[in-house]
Amino acid sequence: MxxxxxxxxxxxxxxxxxxxxxxxxxxxxxxxxxxxxxxxxxxxxxxxxxxxxxxxxxxxxxxxxxxxxxxxxxxxxxxxxxxxxxAMLPTDRLGGHLVSGHVDGIGHAVRRWDDARAVRWRIEAPMTVLRYVAHKGSICVDGVSLTVNAVDATGFELALIPHTIEHTAFHAMREGDAVNLEVDLLARYVERLLATKDA
CATH class of the missing domain: 2.40.30.20 (Elongation Factor Tu (Ef-tu); domain 3)
Known part of the structure; x- marks a missing residue:
């Protein structure tokens, strides 16, 4: 984990x-x-x-x-x-969110723009991933726990602060690059529970 x-x-x-x-x-x-x-x-x-x-x-x-x-x-x-x-230790602070390292799909970084000192990105993603993405929810992009700033029928937006850019591989990301996506574990389990509640 x-x-x-x-x-x-x-x-x-x-x-x-x-x-x-x-x-x-x-x-x-x-x-x-x-x-x-x-x-x-x-x-x-x-x-x-x-x-x-x-x-x-x-x-x-x-x-x-x-x-x-x-x-x-x-x-x-x-x-x-x-x-x-x-992998995290049981004594570690959970500063991001729980991530399993099991990729749910591949997205594409399609647009980059500056927003004050932050860099905004739009990621297009398959519907199999987007169904679990929520505004202000968590998503893991290339292993980085991030907050979703906006979501629609074809993708979502992120804002990367200077620290994140400096200390991750995002400093090298370009428009068109493919990225690994993992949705929030809780969303997956909630869906499974709802699907089996009448079973």
Whole structure:
């Protein structure tokens, strides 16, 4: 489980085909990396992945074909900046919102504009994601817990403050880029409960 508060920005170091899927090596960059362990979960652009190898400056993860098909990880270029977060501890503050690292869909950053010191973005998203997006609700975009400023039938808007831009990979985001989206866990569970209440 994660909070959506990015702990560091790393980069995609390599992509290696292995037995029909892929092993990715991630350079940790600014991620605090002390005490890392094999089998640990790290969110990479919002995707929960398992550490299978590591050294002092990088870690390797195996990405299944499903992960590559349902997230942006398969299309990233070597050297692409990545939002990184290690799994939360029971004693951590929950400053963002509960994030599982299970991507619900891919959106596209279609418009950027300045709003005082903030940067506003419009993200277009599939209806399978938008049905869970609420005005002033939470959404996870490339692993970052953000507040929805507006939502309509085709997408939603975000406002990124200077701190968020400086300390995440959003500083490199361009119009047209694909992003991983994870909806608020509570919205999913509420829908499931309502669907089964008469069962």
């Amino acid at each position: 994660f909070t959506g508060l990015i702990a560091g920005v790393g980069r995609l170091g390599s992509r290696e085909a292995r037995g029909g899927d892929v092993r990715l090596t991630i350079n940790v960059g600014t991620l605090p990396f002390d005490g890392v362990a094999l089998g640990e979960s790290i969110a990479v652009n919002g995707v929960c992945l398992t550490v299978v190898e590591f050294d002092a400056t990088s870690f390797a993860v195996d990405a299944s074909n499903e992960t590559l098909a349902l997230t942006t990880l398969g299309g990233l270029e070597i050297g692409a900046p990545l939002n990184l977060e290690r």
